[in-house]
Amino acid sequence: MRLLLPLLLLTSQALAQPADTVRLRRHILALTSTPEPRNYLHEVSLNQAADYIKAELAAAGARPTEQPYEVEGRTYRNILGHFGPETGPRIIIGAHYDVYGEQPGADDNGSGVAALLELARLLGQQQGLPCRIDLVAYTLEEPPFFRTPHMGSYVHAEALRKAGVPVRGMVALETLGYFDDRKRTQSYPLGPLKWVYGTRGNYVTVAQKFGNGHFGRQFARCYKQAAILPVKRFKAPAWLPGIDFSDHLNYWHFGYPAVxxxxxxxxxxxxxxxPTDTLNRLDLYRLGLAVEALLATVLRL
Known part of the structure; x- marks a missing residue:
């Protein structure tokens, strides 16, 4: 009980300033209402989303910066917001804001970006953060750039490694708003996993590869203890389909622990x-619970 007490206190602190579902809805609506889908072919829409994210990070009290880079003659931008001390090891929390193809991407990954922005607002209300926390909105996560050096997260992780920046760990926020309490709504890359994790799609999961280090274990343990909604901890070989299907894979590539x-x-x-990945299909209440547990966990790490 003595070990759990600090976490419980921090969880209470986070819940005293709960996530705002109205703000979560507004963020997703802003991202899904661009003139055209925010994919790599539509620079105007990508830039509109990037500008919105940057303004919201600044309003939350972050120190916003940009990380522009060129791909095939076009300029794309990662958007960053910094909290806490300027120096020392840092925690990276990121979510990609681009979409695949001609679709709104409310869950993929409007929900992840909305969670990032709501976390920013809550972090801005904290005093004396224990370490530097960098929130990063990535561009070009989706095909045709997935698993290439053109991914925004690859560009960011590579820059950290080249600069010798100490990173305690990274958390990728990817599709966090879709839940279904019915049986047989959850599937897995390996069928037998349903006997371990169940068939109801009513939880969030912390996924990581084997050998991911102390940060991954600590994050998963603290998140599960802090969360009100169900949480499944999943660890598997990096080759298992789905285990690396987001921006965290690039931090693994450069030797940083990531979940x-x-x-x-x-x-x-x-x-x-x-095209049916729309805002009305998301559960914003449970998305808010996921953000609250993330805040409590970050304050604990």
Whole structure:
């Protein structure tokens, strides 16, 4: 009980300033209402989303910066917001803001970006953060750039490694708003996993690869203790389909520990990468609970 007390106190502190579902809705609506889908072909829409994210980070009290880079003659931007001390090891929390194809991407990954922005607002209300926390909104996570050096998260992780920046760990926020309490709504890359994790799509999962180090274990343990909604801890070989399907894979590539926080995307949400991935299908209350647990965990790490 003595070990749990500090976490319980921090959880109470986080819940005293709960996530705002009205703000979460506003963020997702802003991202899904661009003139055209925010994919790599539509620079105007990508830039509109990036400008919105940067303004919201600044309003939350972050120190916003940009990380522009060129791909095939076009300029794309990561948007960053910094909290806490300027020096020392840092924690990276990121979510990509681009979409795949011609679809709104409310869950993928409007929900992750909305969670990032709401976390920023809550972090801005904290005093004396224990370490530097960098929030990063990535561009170009989706195909055709997935698993290439053109991913925004690759560009960011590579820059950290080249600069010798000490990183305690990274958390990727990927599709966090879709839940279904019915049986047989949750699938897995390996069928027998349903006997371990169940068939109801009503939880978030902390996914990481074997050998991910102390940060991954600590984050998963603290998050599960802090969360009100169900949390499944999932650790598997890096080759298992889905275990590296987001921006955290690039931090693994550069030797940083990283975890994925997700609603499991296409293993649950059949609207994934489709025009039907819309705001009205999301559970903003449970998305808010996921953000509150994230805040409590970050304050604990």
């Amino acid at each position: 994925l926080l997700t609603d499991t995307a296409f293993y649950r949400n059949h609207h994934y990468h489709k």
